[in-house]
Amino acid sequence: MWNVRKAAVIGAGVMGSAIAAHLANAGIPCLLLDLEGLAVKGIAKLKETKPSPLYDPSFLTRIRAGDLERDIAQLSDCDWIIEAVSEKLEIKHNVWARIDSAWRPGIIVSSNTSGLSINDVTSVCSKACREQAMVTHFFNPPRYMKLVEVVPCKDTDPRALAKVARFCEDRLGKGVVIAKDTPNFIANRIGTFAMLATLKAMEKHGLTVDEVDAVTGPILGRPKSATFRTLDLIGLDTFLNVCRNVGEMIEDPVEAAAFSAPAMIEEMVAQGRLGEKSGGGFYRKNNAEKGKDRIQALDPQTMTYGPRKKISSPALEAAKLAKGNAGRLQALLDAADSDRLAAFARDVLEAALCYSAEKLGEIADTSDEIDRAMRWGFNWEEGPFETWDSLGVAETAARLEARGKIVPAPVASMLDKGAASFYSKKEGSLFYYSQGKYKAVEERPEELSLGLLKERGRTVFAADGASLIDLGDEVACLEFHSPHNAIGPGVLSAIRQASEEVDSNWRGLVIANEGRNFCVGANLLLLLMEAENGEWEEIDLIIRQFQQSMRSLRLMPRPVVATPHRMTLGGGVEACLPADRILFAAETYFGLVETGVGLIPAGGGCLAAAVLAAERAEAANLTDVTQPISLLFESIAMAKVSESAYQVKQLGYWRPGDAVVIREETRIAAAKRAVLELDRLGYAVPEADRRVSVGGREAATVLKLAVSSMRRGGYISEHDARIAGKLAEVLSGGDVPAGTAVSEQHLLDLEREAFLSLCGEPLTQARMRQMLATGKPLRN
Structure with a gap:
């Protein structure tokens, strides 16, 4: 495996700066070179760019500005040099000649050109340099666009090409295609x-x-x-x-x-x-x-x-x-x-x-x-x-x-030879037609496809909204597949069924899916219909089932690993927090957002936040939980959502053992390995009657004072303040003294009662209708 300990990007324009940012996202120190002062400006613009090219603003410290005239010799300390200057051949020739003067054996050099011939670009270089040269065409914006086209020149060493392609996939999380040196590539x-x-x-x-x-x-x-x-x-x-x-x-x-x-x-x-x-x-x-x-x-x-x-x-x-x-x-x-x-x-x-x-x-x-x-x-x-x-x-x-x-x-030729399609599936394996015959699409052991596994008959059970799939090695995967992967009665029933099945017959459970988003939350339409009809007993039953389902995941005597991706909101977060470990896709937008529709988390989300605060207070030798609960209170009350997996920590939801998987295709296999690791180390059965130390009346008072200040300043509405007040009471454990150790059921009852109370509020129902109609929150 090729490793990049340090990289350089030449050209601090929009693309060059953004490529440097994505290298920083992958933990790679990067030297950004341009004419005097331009690299500094390029880095400054990264702070202002929306959406952010960085997973976390702190990663900006991994990029160092340099001057192309004075610092050219520093290229010899790099493992990878990426040229990203203007799409004019004479400008590229000037830069590549300078690169060649500082180049040493072993350095990979690539151009981010979107269409110029790499053979033309590298014509000013030595043959030794050209053997390590190629195109790496990142699509804009590099953080968010998956494609990188890799194009060899006529002298490129195939081993160098393979190293770069694999590195872009594994470390940068990209989808790589090998293109030919033709105008504008593929x-x-x-x-x-x-x-x-x-x-x-x-x-x-x-x-x-x-x-x-x-x-x-x-x-x-x-x-x-x-x-x-x-x-x-x-x-x-x-x-x-x-x-x-x-x-x-x-x-x-x-x-x-x-x-x-x-x-x-x-x-x-x-x-x-x-x-x-x-x-x-x-x-x-x-x-x-x-x-x-x-x-x-x-x-x-x-x-x-x-x-x-x-x-x-x-x-x-x-x-x-x-x-x-x-x-x-x-x-x-x-x-x-x-x-x-x-x-x-x-x-x-x-x-x-x-x-x-x-x-x-x-x-x-x-x-x-x-x-x-x-x-x-x-x-x-x-x-x-x-x-x-x-x-x-x-x-x-x-x-x-x-x-x-x-x-x-090519189509006429294929049909003449009796082939009916460009792709063919046999026994769950995919083949593509090429040069008169079908060839297998490469499958990698570090990638698992739930779709292919289901085609191979690995479905354990299929229910309304979710299925259990055999990942191999006695590890099962619970897959949501309801509309938008929203959590409704069918998904909750499948969670409980999966918990019983895995407890009896498997080494552990992965919670994952391959939908557009992991889970956008609970079925809001169903909830609104019940609220408008005054079906309070039905809502109470739904919330109890939600809580019981999530509790069954936490108490499973087998390791559970969740691997969310993209939008993971509300109930989707509550489905992850009971897991022993969370492996986030880098692009995970994670948050308890129920206040945006006039509610509070009631599927165990408030319980999980109280537990996290208690654990952090104990680890820091704090006498009460007010400080750690304040961060979680703010995140939930303001319906904050992380802009990447790395920002989950800033919202307070991150736990020891959680990690980020940059290459999204590998997250399910990585979660499976995590399950097996937890099992191999000797998995301890979770404590059923766990007690949680809460902040009580004193913490609730502190939180409510902050809410009152926000209300007096006109930052929140009266209804916002009402919701936040109920949230403060639940997270603090209710009307008990500070430091009281309460049961999990006590906290679950508090969040359920607050949720039911808010469901009856006309202003909350208006927020729910607005979200369903427009997808945007209503501030009333």
């Missing part, structure tokens, strides 16, 4: 073509900006930013430069013409309408407008802005009701002869599918590389070859022929 080549094909189809069908974005977002399996919001984020001048770069480097005049930017883009750039960075592009915010929607859309015909319009058609509505990406696309294709928006969608889709197939073998060797590049780099729900398979390769080819279009040669 993702930008296909993504730019698809964007231009969309603009040309827009002109052909006479669509508006609103209509195009209504079609080319999630309905087409693309991000919510669709076409024009994406262009505004990229910057129209940047997009124009990418188009020109590809067009100039492609030898085929027909293909080069496909990369000519529409006159509309040229005109907008000339007028300074560059997108978000200039204050307006295809969209702009009208700050003078009063009301909820201040965003205006451009009318390309008049080049003026006006209110956005809600777009609908029978085809779009049918697609929204269809199941999965394939179902949505098929609904659009079925309506393409009668619906103009569906006809537009068909043109956009077919252009992307055909171009991707035509480039197979030229820009990448396998369909798998191209699909992963588009999923990871452009956030497509499916890559182009996965989409070919979803719609049927033969059926799509026949539709193209019926419309007088040429079926791409």
Whole structure:
């Protein structure tokens, strides 16, 4: 394994600084070099950038600014040098010549170019340096975008290429694809073509900006930013430069013409309408407008802005009701002869599918590389070859022929040889078609896929909202799969069933899933319906079941390890805190947020906070728990959510033994290993009648004084203060003296009673309705 003890990034612009930040995220000291003063400014901008390029602001100390003129010799102390200067060959040549002068054997050097030939870039270097040189194209922003394209030059040592690819995956948590040294590599080549094909189809069908974005977002399996919001984020001048770069480097005049930017883009750039960075592009915010929607859309015909319009058609509505990406696309294709928006969608889709197939073998060797590049780099729900398979390769080819279009040669060749799809599954293993035969997609022992395990018949039981899956080595995994992975009666029942099953037959339990988010909380809609109907006994029963389910996890006489990822809110946090250990994906947004809907945690969340405070007071030899409970009170009362797993500690939820897993694909296997380690060390059965030392009336008074001060200052509403007051009483253990050791059930009863009381408040119900309707909290 190659290890990077120190890295250097040359170029302190937006990308260079952000790459340095992500190296710092991975614990790697980094030297950021640029012309005098620029590196210092680049580091300063990292503090202001939102969303933050750093997992934690303290990681900024791992980056040191340097001067390219004075500090060039320091490159010889680095294991990895990343060049991220302007996309102009003469500038890169100047920098690479300097790198070559300081280079020593063993140093890897890479360019973050998004499209220049690495052979051209490295032409000024010695052969020895070129053998350790390649492209590492990070997608922007590097912390959040998964894709890194790694491209060798003609002299690159394959061992160096493999080392860098593996390091980017394992230490930086990236998804790596190996691309060829062709214009704009894989993702930008296909993504730019698809964007231009969309603009040309827009002109052909006479669509508006609103209509195009209504079609080319999630309905087409693309991000919510669709076409024009994406262009505004990229910057129209940047997009124009990418188009020109590809067009100039492609030898085929027909293909080069496909990369000519529409006159509309040229005109907008000339007028300074560059997108978000200039204050307006295809969209702009009208700050003078009063009301909820201040965003205006451009009318390309008049080049003026006006209110956005809600777009609908029978085809779009049918697609929204269809199941999965394939179902949505098929609904659009079925309506393409009668619906103009569906006809537009068909043109956009077919252009992307055909171009991707035509480039197979030229820009990448396998369909798998191209699909992963588009999923990871452009956030497509499916890559182009996965989409070919979803719609049927033969059926799509026949539709193209019926419309007088040429079926791409790789597709025709595959069908002629009797292969029906680009991918094939056999006995739970995935294969991809390449050079006339199917090859197995590499499976790594450090990665576990719940989807593949289920296909291999490893489901122990499947219930409404959750399943238990055999991970091997007598370790089971409880997987949530309810809508949005919300916790409802079905999930709670499955938790209790899993607890009994694991207690009897397994060495331990992992709590994990592969959903978009780990868990967004409890089923708020069900709770609101019961509250509006005055079904207090039913709500009481639901909360008791919630508490009992979480308690069954804590008391299981087997080790439990939770591994949350992405949004882990409310009940999702309460499902993790009973575990013996939590292994967080780096991108975990973790918090007890119930106050945002007018409630307090009642699934054991307040109990867990009280226990954490008591344990910290004991470890610090404090006479009472007021100090440690104050941090947790603030986090819960203000519904704070961590901006990464590393910030969970700042909110007070972190426990000894918890850890962060940067490569998300490995977290389930890592959790399994943690279970086995706990079991091997001799797992102690949890104490059932544990007593918790609480702060009592004295701590509650201190917490309520802080609430009163916030209320008098106008920072919170009267209802906020009421909620916070109840939370203070629960976390402090109720009306008992400081230092009283209470039972867990006492704390559970307190949180349940407070929860029921708040459910009956009209202002709380209004908050719940607002959250369900808009996804945003109501401050009333």
